[in-house]
Amino acid sequence: MPMLKNRVKEMRARYSLTQSELGKQVAVTRQTIAFIEKGEFSPSVTLALKLAKALQTDIDELFWLEGEDDNEK
Amino acid sequence: MKNDFRLRYPLWNMAFILVLGVMAIGLNSRFVDVTKTENSLTINAQAFDGAIVFGSLLLYLVLITIYLSQLKAYNAKNPDSKISPFAIRPPEYMEEDEGMTFITRxxxxxxxxxFTWALPTLALILLFFPLPRLYIIWGILAVSFGQYFIxxxxxxxxxKEETE
Known part of the structure; x- marks a missing residue:
């Protein structure tokens, strides 16, 4: 089963944002940002889009499925 | 977050359950023996069992006082998400957003x-083994304790590994 990976922590660091600051921008708690970064929780499409917008990137740059190619073979 | 009252709420319930378990020892023994005759009424209270009941009752009152003061402090800090001690919905549910809802779920x-396993197991044990009332109470309290512990x-x- 492919796993959802993300670059949230890396992108957040690029903009020198704390988890709380990013959380505030997308209207979620700091804990939710931490869960996403740790890969414990896969966000909804809405939240993923909000995160991509807040971090000024495309959604597929921020989130991707690992093992996706293996499944297609 | 680690100091969030809702995170510690199950610990409070576990403490209350433990105290109730101890209190049940005293309440289920014959520490108070009432003998009534035509002209007299004799009440015999055994010191040890009585001490267990009153000691645990006192501890329960101390715990509930601290619990209510912490609840009051939490409510003062979080006026938008106050917790009522009489709410039907368990206050440990943390559902502010989708991430917290996921963890709670x-x-x-x-x-x-x-519960799917514990309750039928407890029922079977009580069905086949005629246990004293105290053990039945302990069994129910143990299941309740297990719920909060899990x-x-x-x-x-x-x-645990929260980082900013």
Whole structure:
């Protein structure tokens, strides 16, 4: 089963944002940002889009499925 | 978050359950023996069992006082999400957003799985083994303790390695 990976922590660091600051921008708690970064929780499409917008990137740059190619073979 | 009252709430319930378990020892023994005759009424209270009941009752009152003061402090800090001590919905549910809802759901699923096995097992044990009343009360309290313990462990696991 492919796993959802993300670059949230890396992108957040690029903009020198704390988890709380990013959380505030997308209207979620700091804990939710931490869960996403740790890969414990896969966000909804809405939240993923909000995160991509807040971090000024495309959604597929921020989130991707690992093992996706293996499944297609 | 680690100091969030809702995160510690299961610990409070576990403490209350333990105190009730101790109190049950005293209440289920014959520490008060009432003998009534035509002209007299004799009440014999055994010191040890009485001490257990009154000691645990005192501890319960101390715990509930601290609990209510912490609840009051939490409500003062969080006026938008106040917790009522008489709410039907358990206050340990943390559902401010989708991430917190997901973690709460995971913990609740584990508790549900526990109940699915624990309650029929307890019923079977009580059905086949004629246990004294105290053991039945302890069994029910143990299941209740297990519920909060599982919930607390699951929630704590997710908040353990929080980093900013």
């Amino acid at each position: 995971k913990a609740v699923q584990k508790v549900y799985t526990f 919930y607390y462990l699951e929630i704590r696991k997710h908040f």
